[in-house]
Amino acid sequence: MTPASLLDLGIGAVALALAAFAGAARSSFAAIVGFVALGLLLALAWLRLGAPDVALTEVAIGGGLTGLLLIGAERRLRARAMAEASDPVSTRVRVAAAVLSAGVAAGLAAAVLSLPIPAPTLGPAALRELPRTGLDNPVTAALIAFRAFDTLAEKVVLLLALVGVWSLAPDREWGGRPGQRYPLDADGVLAFLVRLLVPVGVVFGGYILWVSAGAPGGAFQGGAILATMWLAARMAGLTDAPRLCASRVRWALAAGPLVFFAAGLAGPLVAGGFLAWPVGFEKPVIVAIEIPLMLSIAAVLGLLLAGPAQRDGAR
Amino acid sequence: MSEFLLTVAALVVVTVAIGLLRVLRGPGDADRIMAVQLLGTGGIAALLLAGSATGEAGRVDVALILALLAAFASIAFTKAPSG
Amino acid sequence: MSGLLDLWTVVAVSGGAFFFLAGTVGLLRFPDVLTRLHALTKADNLGLGLVVLGLLPRAEGLQGAVKLLSVWLLVMLSGATVSQLIARVAGRESPPA
Numbered sequence: 001m002t003p004a005s006l007l008d009l010g011i012g013a014v015a016l017a018l019a020a021f022a023g024a025a026r027s028s029f030a031a032i033v034g035f036v037a038l039g040l041l042l043a044l045a046w047l048r049l050g051a052p053d054v055a056l057t058e059v060a061i062g063g064g065l066t067g068l069l070l071i072g073a074e075r076r077l078r079a080r081a082m083a084e085a086s087d088p089v090s091t092r093v094r095v096a097a098a099v100l101s102a103g104v105a106a107g108l109a110a111a112v113l114s115l116p117i118p119a120p121t122l123g124p125a126a127l128r129e130l131p132r133t134g135l136d137n138p139v140t141a142a143l144i145a146f147r148a149f150d151t152l153a154e155k156v157v158l159l160l161a162l163v164g165v166w167s168l169a170p171d172r173e174w175g176g177r178p179g180q181r182y183p184l185d186a187d188g189v190l191a192f193l194v195r196l197l198v199p200v201g202v203v204f205g206g207y208i209l210w211v212s213a214g215a216p217g218g219a220f221q222g223g224a225i226l227a228t229m230w231l232a233a234r235m236a237g238l239t240d241a242p243r244l245c246a247s248r249v250r251w252a253l254a255a256g257p258l259v260f261f262a263a264g265l266a267g268p269l270v271a272g273g274f275l276a277w278p279v280g281f282e283k284p285v286i287v288a289i290e291i292p293l294m295l296s297i298a299a300v301l302g303l304l305l306a307g308p309a310q311r312d313g314a315r
Numbered sequence: 316m317s318e319f320l321l322t323v324a325a326l327v328v329v330t331v332a333i334g335l336l337r338v339l340r341g342p343g344d345a346d347r348i349m350a351v352q353l354l355g356t357g358g359i360a361a362l363l364l365a366g367s368a369t370g371e372a373g374r375v376d377v378a379l380i381l382a383l384l385a386a387f388a389s390i391a392f393t394k395a396p397s398g
Numbered sequence: 399m400s401g402l403l404d405l406w407t408v409v410a411v412s413g414g415a416f417f418f419l420a421g422t423v424g425l426l427r428f429p430d431v432l433t434r435l436h437a438l439t440k441a442d443n444l445g446l447g448l449v450v451l452g453l454l455p456r457a458e459g460l461q462g463a464v465k466l467l468s469v470w471l472l473v474m475l476s477g478a479t480v481s482q483l484i485a486r487v488a489g490r491e492s493p494p495a
Binding site (some may be wrong): 029030060069170200 | 321322324325329332339342350355358361367368373380381382383384385388390391
Protein backbone atom coordinates (compact mmCIF):
# COMPACT_ATOMS: atom_id res chain seq x y z
CA MET A 1 0.00 0.00 0.00
CA THR A 2 1.50 3.32 -1.01
CA PRO A 3 1.89 6.06 1.58
CA ALA A 4 -0.61 8.18 -0.33
CA SER A 5 -3.40 5.62 -0.10
CA LEU A 6 -2.47 4.99 3.53
CA LEU A 7 -2.93 8.68 4.24
CA ASP A 8 -6.22 8.82 2.39
CA LEU A 9 -7.48 5.70 4.17
CA GLY A 10 -6.55 7.24 7.50
CA ILE A 11 -8.38 10.47 6.70
CA GLY A 12 -11.47 8.57 5.58
CA ALA A 13 -11.49 6.36 8.67
CA VAL A 14 -11.14 9.30 11.07
CA ALA A 15 -13.84 11.19 9.17
CA LEU A 16 -16.25 8.27 9.51
CA ALA A 17 -15.42 7.89 13.19
CA LEU A 18 -15.96 11.59 13.86
CA ALA A 19 -19.26 11.53 11.98
CA ALA A 20 -20.40 8.51 14.01
CA PHE A 21 -19.37 10.28 17.19
CA ALA A 22 -21.21 13.46 16.24
CA GLY A 23 -24.33 11.44 15.62
CA ALA A 24 -24.13 9.28 18.71
CA ALA A 25 -22.79 11.70 21.32
CA ARG A 26 -24.82 12.08 24.48
CA SER A 27 -24.45 15.79 24.99
CA SER A 28 -25.26 18.26 22.22
CA PHE A 29 -22.09 20.18 23.03
CA ALA A 30 -19.93 17.11 22.38
CA ALA A 31 -21.81 16.46 19.16
CA ILE A 32 -21.23 20.01 17.93
CA VAL A 33 -17.52 19.86 18.77
CA GLY A 34 -17.28 16.57 16.88
CA PHE A 35 -19.10 18.07 13.91
CA VAL A 36 -16.79 21.08 13.71
CA ALA A 37 -13.75 18.83 14.09
CA LEU A 38 -15.12 16.77 11.20
CA GLY A 39 -15.37 19.91 9.09
CA LEU A 40 -11.73 20.77 9.76
CA LEU A 41 -10.65 17.25 8.85
CA LEU A 42 -12.68 17.31 5.65
CA ALA A 43 -10.60 20.27 4.50
CA LEU A 44 -7.65 17.89 4.42
CA ALA A 45 -9.77 15.40 2.48
CA TRP A 46 -10.76 18.02 -0.09
CA LEU A 47 -7.13 18.92 -0.60
CA ARG A 48 -6.27 15.28 -1.18
CA LEU A 49 -9.05 15.15 -3.75
CA GLY A 50 -7.49 18.09 -5.59
CA ALA A 51 -10.09 20.73 -4.66
CA PRO A 52 -8.29 23.49 -2.72
CA ASP A 53 -11.07 26.04 -3.31
CA VAL A 54 -13.59 23.70 -1.69
CA ALA A 55 -11.10 23.04 1.13
CA LEU A 56 -10.93 26.78 1.83
CA THR A 57 -14.72 27.05 1.86
CA GLU A 58 -15.04 23.97 4.10
CA VAL A 59 -12.78 25.52 6.70
CA ALA A 60 -14.34 28.95 6.46
CA ILE A 61 -17.94 27.78 6.67
CA GLY A 62 -17.70 24.43 8.46
CA GLY A 63 -14.99 25.48 10.86
CA GLY A 64 -15.99 28.94 11.90
CA LEU A 65 -19.53 29.81 10.95
CA THR A 66 -21.36 26.49 11.27
CA GLY A 67 -19.86 25.89 14.70
CA LEU A 68 -21.02 29.30 15.88
CA LEU A 69 -24.46 28.72 14.39
CA LEU A 70 -24.89 25.36 16.09
CA ILE A 71 -23.73 26.68 19.45
CA GLY A 72 -26.21 29.55 19.28
CA ALA A 73 -28.99 27.16 18.28
CA GLU A 74 -28.11 24.76 21.09
CA ARG A 75 -28.17 27.55 23.63
CA ARG A 76 -31.61 28.74 22.53
CA LEU A 77 -32.98 25.20 22.46
CA ARG A 78 -31.61 24.48 25.88
CA ALA A 79 -33.26 27.56 27.33
CA ARG A 80 -36.55 26.50 25.82
CA ALA A 81 -36.18 22.88 26.97
CA MET A 82 -35.84 24.03 30.53
CA ALA A 83 -39.09 25.94 30.27
CA GLU A 84 -41.14 23.24 28.56
CA ALA A 85 -41.79 19.74 29.78
CA SER A 86 -39.62 17.26 27.97
CA ASP A 87 -41.36 15.16 25.34
CA PRO A 88 -39.16 12.16 24.56
CA VAL A 89 -39.25 10.79 21.05
CA SER A 90 -40.64 7.25 20.85
CA THR A 91 -38.48 4.36 19.75
CA ARG A 92 -40.59 3.77 16.68
CA VAL A 93 -39.91 7.28 15.41
CA ARG A 94 -36.21 6.84 16.07
CA VAL A 95 -36.10 3.59 14.14
CA ALA A 96 -38.03 5.14 11.27
CA ALA A 97 -35.61 8.08 11.19
CA ALA A 98 -32.63 5.72 11.20
CA VAL A 99 -34.07 3.65 8.36
CA LEU A 100 -34.83 6.77 6.33
CA SER A 101 -31.33 8.20 6.85
CA ALA A 102 -29.72 4.89 5.94
CA GLY A 103 -31.91 4.72 2.82
CA VAL A 104 -30.87 8.20 1.70
CA ALA A 105 -27.20 7.39 2.31
CA ALA A 106 -27.50 4.13 0.38
CA GLY A 107 -29.23 5.92 -2.49
CA LEU A 108 -26.49 8.55 -2.66
CA ALA A 109 -23.78 5.91 -2.56
CA ALA A 110 -25.48 3.94 -5.34
CA ALA A 111 -25.81 7.07 -7.46
CA VAL A 112 -22.17 8.02 -7.04
CA LEU A 113 -20.88 4.50 -7.62
CA SER A 114 -22.99 4.04 -10.74
CA LEU A 115 -21.45 7.03 -12.50
CA PRO A 116 -19.51 6.04 -15.59
CA ILE A 117 -15.74 6.32 -15.38
CA PRO A 118 -14.66 8.86 -16.44
CA ALA A 119 -17.70 10.73 -15.11
CA PRO A 120 -19.32 13.24 -17.50
CA THR A 121 -17.85 16.65 -16.81
CA LEU A 122 -17.57 20.11 -18.29
CA GLY A 123 -14.06 20.43 -16.85
CA PRO A 124 -12.10 20.13 -20.11
CA ALA A 125 -14.47 22.56 -21.87
CA ALA A 126 -14.01 25.08 -19.06
CA LEU A 127 -10.24 24.74 -19.18
CA ARG A 128 -10.33 25.22 -22.94
CA GLU A 129 -12.19 28.52 -22.65
CA LEU A 130 -10.19 29.73 -19.65
CA PRO A 131 -7.80 32.04 -21.54
CA ARG A 132 -10.77 34.05 -22.82
CA THR A 133 -11.75 35.04 -19.30
CA GLY A 134 -8.37 36.54 -18.42
CA LEU A 135 -8.26 34.37 -15.29
CA ASP A 136 -6.07 31.45 -14.33
CA ASN A 137 -8.25 29.81 -11.72
CA PRO A 138 -10.93 27.69 -13.42
CA VAL A 139 -13.14 27.71 -10.32
CA THR A 140 -13.26 31.50 -10.22
CA ALA A 141 -13.86 31.56 -13.97
CA ALA A 142 -16.80 29.19 -13.56
CA LEU A 143 -18.27 31.25 -10.72
CA ILE A 144 -17.96 34.71 -12.22
CA ALA A 145 -17.74 34.23 -15.97
CA PHE A 146 -19.28 30.97 -17.16
CA ARG A 147 -21.96 30.65 -14.49
CA ALA A 148 -22.27 34.22 -13.30
CA PHE A 149 -26.06 33.99 -13.23
CA ASP A 150 -25.94 31.20 -10.65
CA THR A 151 -23.62 33.23 -8.45
CA LEU A 152 -25.88 36.27 -8.65
CA ALA A 153 -28.92 34.19 -7.80
CA GLU A 154 -27.09 32.64 -4.83
CA LYS A 155 -26.45 36.06 -3.36
CA VAL A 156 -30.12 36.90 -3.67
CA VAL A 157 -31.01 33.61 -1.97
CA LEU A 158 -28.69 34.53 0.91
CA LEU A 159 -30.49 37.86 1.27
CA LEU A 160 -33.86 36.12 1.28
CA ALA A 161 -32.63 33.75 4.00
CA LEU A 162 -31.55 36.77 6.03
CA VAL A 163 -34.97 38.37 5.66
CA GLY A 164 -36.44 35.07 6.85
CA VAL A 165 -34.24 35.15 9.94
CA TRP A 166 -35.14 38.79 10.60
CA SER A 167 -38.83 37.94 10.43
CA LEU A 168 -38.39 35.89 13.61
CA ALA A 169 -37.91 39.05 15.65
CA PRO A 170 -40.70 40.06 18.01
CA ASP A 171 -42.67 43.03 16.67
CA ARG A 172 -41.45 45.57 19.16
CA GLU A 173 -37.80 44.70 18.55
CA TRP A 174 -37.96 44.96 14.77
CA GLY A 175 -34.98 46.88 13.45
CA GLY A 176 -33.08 46.52 16.70
CA ARG A 177 -29.77 44.86 17.43
CA PRO A 178 -29.40 41.11 16.99
CA GLY A 179 -27.88 38.84 19.56
CA GLN A 180 -26.61 39.67 22.99
CA ARG A 181 -24.01 42.19 24.03
CA TYR A 182 -20.92 40.35 25.18
CA PRO A 183 -19.07 41.78 28.20
CA LEU A 184 -15.67 43.26 27.50
CA ASP A 185 -12.69 42.28 29.63
CA ALA A 186 -10.25 44.81 28.22
CA ASP A 187 -7.17 43.27 29.80
CA GLY A 188 -8.29 39.72 29.30
CA VAL A 189 -6.81 36.96 27.23
CA LEU A 190 -9.68 36.89 24.77
CA ALA A 191 -9.58 40.60 24.02
CA PHE A 192 -5.84 40.37 23.48
CA LEU A 193 -6.11 37.46 21.10
CA VAL A 194 -8.96 39.00 19.14
CA ARG A 195 -7.20 42.36 18.86
CA LEU A 196 -4.19 40.59 17.37
CA LEU A 197 -5.94 38.10 15.15
CA VAL A 198 -8.80 40.12 13.68
CA PRO A 199 -6.54 42.44 11.65
CA VAL A 200 -4.65 39.37 10.44
CA GLY A 201 -7.93 37.76 9.48
CA VAL A 202 -9.18 40.84 7.65
CA VAL A 203 -5.96 41.08 5.64
CA PHE A 204 -6.14 37.37 4.94
CA GLY A 205 -9.74 37.64 3.78
CA GLY A 206 -8.81 40.35 1.33
CA TYR A 207 -5.79 38.34 0.20
CA ILE A 208 -7.96 35.29 -0.48
CA LEU A 209 -10.15 37.41 -2.74
CA TRP A 210 -7.20 39.01 -4.50
CA VAL A 211 -5.39 35.79 -5.38
CA SER A 212 -8.56 34.06 -6.53
CA ALA A 213 -7.84 35.15 -10.10
CA GLY A 214 -4.97 32.72 -10.34
CA ALA A 215 -4.89 30.60 -7.18
CA PRO A 216 -7.46 28.93 -4.95
CA GLY A 217 -9.67 31.45 -3.23
CA GLY A 218 -12.69 33.59 -3.96
CA ALA A 219 -15.11 36.24 -2.80
CA PHE A 220 -17.16 33.73 -0.84
CA GLN A 221 -14.27 32.39 1.23
CA GLY A 222 -12.97 35.91 1.82
CA GLY A 223 -16.41 37.07 2.88
CA ALA A 224 -16.81 34.12 5.24
CA ILE A 225 -13.47 34.96 6.88
CA LEU A 226 -14.47 38.60 7.30
CA ALA A 227 -17.80 37.53 8.83
CA THR A 228 -15.99 35.27 11.31
CA MET A 229 -13.68 38.13 12.27
CA TRP A 230 -16.64 40.40 12.98
CA LEU A 231 -18.32 37.70 15.07
CA ALA A 232 -15.09 37.16 16.99
CA ALA A 233 -14.81 40.87 17.73
CA ARG A 234 -18.41 40.76 19.02
CA MET A 235 -17.69 37.73 21.19
CA ALA A 236 -14.79 39.51 22.82
CA GLY A 237 -17.02 42.47 23.55
CA LEU A 238 -14.93 44.77 21.35
CA THR A 239 -17.86 45.72 19.16
CA ASP A 240 -21.61 45.49 19.25
CA ALA A 241 -24.01 44.48 16.53
CA PRO A 242 -25.50 47.41 14.62
CA ARG A 243 -29.21 48.16 14.62
CA LEU A 244 -30.71 46.31 11.69
CA CYS A 245 -32.74 49.32 10.54
CA ALA A 246 -29.55 51.34 10.02
CA SER A 247 -29.15 52.33 6.39
CA ARG A 248 -25.48 51.41 6.32
CA VAL A 249 -26.46 47.83 7.19
CA ARG A 250 -28.99 47.73 4.39
CA TRP A 251 -26.56 49.25 1.89
CA ALA A 252 -23.77 46.87 2.89
CA LEU A 253 -26.07 43.93 2.27
CA ALA A 254 -27.41 45.16 -1.04
CA ALA A 255 -24.23 46.64 -2.53
CA GLY A 256 -22.76 43.38 -3.80
CA PRO A 257 -25.79 41.98 -5.61
CA LEU A 258 -26.72 45.45 -6.93
CA VAL A 259 -23.30 46.07 -8.44
CA PHE A 260 -23.30 42.56 -9.88
CA PHE A 261 -26.75 43.05 -11.35
CA ALA A 262 -25.92 46.48 -12.74
CA ALA A 263 -22.79 45.15 -14.39
CA GLY A 264 -24.84 42.34 -15.80
CA LEU A 265 -27.40 44.78 -17.18
CA ALA A 266 -24.60 46.68 -18.88
CA GLY A 267 -23.69 43.43 -20.57
CA PRO A 268 -26.14 43.69 -23.48
CA LEU A 269 -24.83 47.19 -24.21
CA VAL A 270 -21.12 46.39 -24.33
CA ALA A 271 -20.62 42.69 -24.74
CA GLY A 272 -23.61 41.04 -26.29
CA GLY A 273 -25.64 39.53 -23.49
CA PHE A 274 -26.81 39.79 -19.88
CA LEU A 275 -23.85 39.15 -17.57
CA ALA A 276 -21.42 39.05 -20.50
CA TRP A 277 -18.14 40.77 -19.83
CA PRO A 278 -16.45 43.08 -22.40
CA VAL A 279 -13.50 41.47 -24.16
CA GLY A 280 -10.17 42.72 -22.84
CA PHE A 281 -11.73 44.24 -19.73
CA GLU A 282 -12.73 41.04 -17.98
CA LYS A 283 -10.20 41.24 -15.17
CA PRO A 284 -10.97 44.82 -14.00
CA VAL A 285 -14.73 44.23 -14.30
CA ILE A 286 -14.52 41.01 -12.34
CA VAL A 287 -12.43 42.59 -9.61
CA ALA A 288 -14.76 45.60 -9.45
CA ILE A 289 -17.69 43.27 -8.90
CA GLU A 290 -16.02 40.89 -6.49
CA ILE A 291 -14.97 43.49 -3.93
CA PRO A 292 -18.49 44.75 -3.07
CA LEU A 293 -19.66 41.17 -3.45
CA MET A 294 -17.25 40.00 -0.77
CA LEU A 295 -18.35 42.77 1.57
CA SER A 296 -22.00 41.88 1.05
CA ILE A 297 -21.30 38.20 1.61
CA ALA A 298 -19.48 39.07 4.82
CA ALA A 299 -22.41 41.20 5.96
CA VAL A 300 -25.02 38.56 5.09
CA LEU A 301 -23.14 35.67 6.72
CA GLY A 302 -22.32 37.68 9.83
CA LEU A 303 -25.90 38.87 10.26
CA LEU A 304 -27.33 35.41 9.52
CA LEU A 305 -25.35 34.18 12.47
CA ALA A 306 -26.20 37.11 14.67
CA GLY A 307 -29.86 36.21 14.40
CA PRO A 308 -33.05 38.25 14.57
CA ALA A 309 -33.25 41.55 16.39
CA GLN A 310 -33.52 41.20 20.13
CA ARG A 311 -33.01 44.62 21.69
CA ASP A 312 -33.00 48.37 21.02
CA GLY A 313 -35.98 48.03 18.73
CA ALA A 314 -37.11 50.89 16.52
CA ARG A 315 -40.56 51.11 18.05
CA MET B 316 11.21 12.20 -0.43
CA SER B 317 7.53 12.63 -1.24
CA GLU B 318 6.88 9.05 -0.14
CA PHE B 319 8.55 9.86 3.16
CA LEU B 320 6.51 13.03 3.62
CA LEU B 321 3.26 11.24 2.84
CA THR B 322 4.12 8.49 5.31
CA VAL B 323 4.74 11.06 8.04
CA ALA B 324 1.46 12.76 7.11
CA ALA B 325 -0.34 9.42 7.50
CA LEU B 326 1.42 8.93 10.84
CA VAL B 327 0.28 12.34 12.06
CA VAL B 328 -3.32 11.51 11.05
CA VAL B 329 -3.13 8.24 13.00
CA THR B 330 -1.70 10.09 16.00
CA VAL B 331 -4.50 12.63 15.82
CA ALA B 332 -7.05 9.82 15.53
CA ILE B 333 -5.79 8.15 18.71
CA GLY B 334 -5.74 11.48 20.50
CA LEU B 335 -9.29 12.18 19.36
CA LEU B 336 -10.43 8.86 20.81
CA ARG B 337 -9.22 9.95 24.21
CA VAL B 338 -10.24 13.56 24.07
CA LEU B 339 -13.77 13.20 22.72
CA ARG B 340 -14.62 10.75 25.46
CA GLY B 341 -14.39 13.57 27.97
CA PRO B 342 -15.34 13.79 30.72
CA GLY B 343 -16.13 17.44 30.69
CA ASP B 344 -16.35 19.99 27.92
CA ALA B 345 -12.80 21.28 28.26
CA ASP B 346 -11.56 17.93 26.99
CA ARG B 347 -13.86 18.08 24.00
CA ILE B 348 -12.84 21.60 23.02
CA MET B 349 -9.30 20.26 22.88
CA ALA B 350 -10.44 18.04 20.00
CA VAL B 351 -10.69 21.18 17.86
CA GLN B 352 -7.19 22.24 18.85
CA LEU B 353 -5.81 18.77 18.22
CA LEU B 354 -7.36 18.50 14.83
CA GLY B 355 -6.26 22.02 14.02
CA THR B 356 -2.59 21.50 14.79
CA GLY B 357 -2.42 17.93 13.50
CA GLY B 358 -4.50 18.74 10.46
CA ILE B 359 -2.22 21.62 9.55
CA ALA B 360 0.85 19.42 9.90
CA ALA B 361 -0.67 16.68 7.74
CA LEU B 362 -1.84 19.28 5.22
CA LEU B 363 1.60 20.89 4.90
CA LEU B 364 3.32 17.52 4.60
CA ALA B 365 0.90 16.09 2.05
CA GLY B 366 0.87 19.32 0.08
CA SER B 367 4.64 19.51 0.00
CA ALA B 368 4.81 15.91 -1.13
CA THR B 369 2.52 16.40 -4.10
CA GLY B 370 3.28 20.04 -4.83
CA GLU B 371 -0.35 21.15 -4.81
CA ALA B 372 -1.18 24.80 -5.19
CA GLY B 373 -2.78 26.74 -2.35
CA ARG B 374 -1.98 24.27 0.40
CA VAL B 375 -0.28 26.84 2.63
CA ASP B 376 -3.28 29.15 2.22
CA VAL B 377 -5.58 26.37 3.42
CA ALA B 378 -3.20 25.77 6.33
CA LEU B 379 -3.30 29.47 7.22
CA ILE B 380 -7.07 29.60 7.15
CA LEU B 381 -7.21 26.38 9.16
CA ALA B 382 -4.93 27.93 11.79
CA LEU B 383 -7.02 31.08 11.98
CA LEU B 384 -10.40 29.41 12.10
CA ALA B 385 -9.52 26.53 14.43
CA ALA B 386 -8.53 29.25 16.90
CA PHE B 387 -11.85 31.04 16.47
CA ALA B 388 -13.86 27.85 16.65
CA SER B 389 -12.18 27.05 19.96
CA ILE B 390 -12.91 30.56 21.20
CA ALA B 391 -16.56 30.18 20.25
CA PHE B 392 -16.75 26.90 22.15
CA THR B 393 -15.18 28.35 25.29
CA LYS B 394 -17.68 31.17 25.17
CA ALA B 395 -20.60 28.74 25.12
CA PRO B 396 -21.74 27.90 28.62
CA SER B 397 -23.06 24.38 28.69
CA GLY B 398 -25.40 22.57 30.99
CA MET C 399 23.79 20.94 -1.13
CA SER C 400 20.41 19.54 -2.02
CA GLY C 401 21.37 16.30 -0.33
CA LEU C 402 22.09 18.24 2.83
CA LEU C 403 18.76 20.06 2.59
CA ASP C 404 16.97 16.74 2.10
CA LEU C 405 18.71 15.39 5.17
CA TRP C 406 17.57 18.43 7.12
CA THR C 407 14.00 17.88 5.97
CA VAL C 408 14.02 14.22 6.96
CA VAL C 409 15.55 14.90 10.38
CA ALA C 410 13.29 17.85 11.24
CA VAL C 411 10.09 16.22 9.99
CA SER C 412 10.90 13.01 11.88
CA GLY C 413 11.47 15.07 15.01
CA GLY C 414 8.12 16.74 14.43
CA ALA C 415 6.36 13.40 14.05
CA PHE C 416 8.02 12.20 17.27
CA PHE C 417 6.64 15.17 19.18
CA PHE C 418 3.17 14.62 17.79
CA LEU C 419 3.39 11.06 19.02
CA ALA C 420 4.62 12.27 22.41
CA GLY C 421 1.70 14.69 22.60
CA THR C 422 -0.80 11.92 21.97
CA VAL C 423 0.89 9.69 24.53
CA GLY C 424 0.51 12.56 26.98
CA LEU C 425 -3.15 12.89 26.04
CA LEU C 426 -3.68 9.20 26.75
CA ARG C 427 -1.69 8.94 29.93
CA PHE C 428 -2.05 12.17 31.83
CA PRO C 429 -4.56 12.04 34.66
CA ASP C 430 -6.48 15.28 34.43
CA VAL C 431 -7.66 17.93 32.03
CA LEU C 432 -5.02 20.54 32.70
CA THR C 433 -2.09 18.17 32.25
CA ARG C 434 -3.66 16.86 29.08
CA LEU C 435 -4.03 20.43 27.85
CA HIS C 436 -0.34 20.89 28.57
CA ALA C 437 0.59 17.85 26.53
CA LEU C 438 -1.58 18.94 23.63
CA THR C 439 -0.49 22.54 23.43
CA LYS C 440 3.21 22.15 24.01
CA ALA C 441 4.08 18.91 22.29
CA ASP C 442 1.86 19.36 19.24
CA ASN C 443 2.97 22.94 18.68
CA LEU C 444 6.60 21.92 18.89
CA GLY C 445 5.90 19.07 16.50
CA LEU C 446 4.30 21.47 14.04
CA GLY C 447 7.25 23.85 14.41
CA LEU C 448 9.71 21.13 13.55
CA VAL C 449 7.60 20.07 10.58
CA VAL C 450 7.53 23.67 9.33
CA LEU C 451 11.29 24.00 9.74
CA GLY C 452 11.76 20.75 7.88
CA LEU C 453 9.55 21.88 4.98
CA LEU C 454 11.22 25.27 4.63
CA PRO C 455 13.83 24.11 2.08
CA ARG C 456 10.95 22.87 -0.10
CA ALA C 457 8.98 26.11 0.07
CA GLU C 458 8.18 28.12 -3.08
CA GLY C 459 10.52 31.07 -2.81
CA LEU C 460 10.72 33.66 -0.08
CA GLN C 461 6.95 34.22 -0.05
CA GLY C 462 6.34 30.52 0.48
CA ALA C 463 8.84 30.38 3.33
CA VAL C 464 7.33 33.44 5.02
CA LYS C 465 3.85 31.89 4.72
CA LEU C 466 5.04 28.65 6.30
CA LEU C 467 6.58 30.53 9.21
CA SER C 468 3.45 32.63 9.70
CA VAL C 469 1.36 29.44 9.92
CA TRP C 470 3.58 28.32 12.79
CA LEU C 471 3.49 31.72 14.49
CA LEU C 472 -0.28 31.86 14.17
CA VAL C 473 -0.70 28.39 15.66
CA MET C 474 1.67 29.21 18.51
CA LEU C 475 -0.09 32.46 19.31
CA SER C 476 -3.58 31.03 19.17
CA GLY C 477 -2.50 27.85 20.98
CA ALA C 478 -1.02 29.80 23.85
CA THR C 479 -4.06 32.01 24.33
CA VAL C 480 -6.82 29.52 23.55
CA SER C 481 -5.34 27.06 26.04
CA GLN C 482 -5.84 29.72 28.73
CA LEU C 483 -9.50 29.97 27.75
CA ILE C 484 -9.91 26.19 27.72
CA ALA C 485 -8.28 25.99 31.13
CA ARG C 486 -10.87 28.45 32.40
CA VAL C 487 -13.65 26.20 31.14
CA ALA C 488 -11.97 23.31 32.94
CA GLY C 489 -11.68 25.39 36.09
CA ARG C 490 -15.38 26.24 35.91
CA GLU C 491 -16.37 22.60 35.64
CA SER C 492 -14.21 21.24 38.43
CA PRO C 493 -13.10 24.09 40.66
CA PRO C 494 -9.67 23.41 42.17
CA ALA C 495 -10.00 22.13 45.69
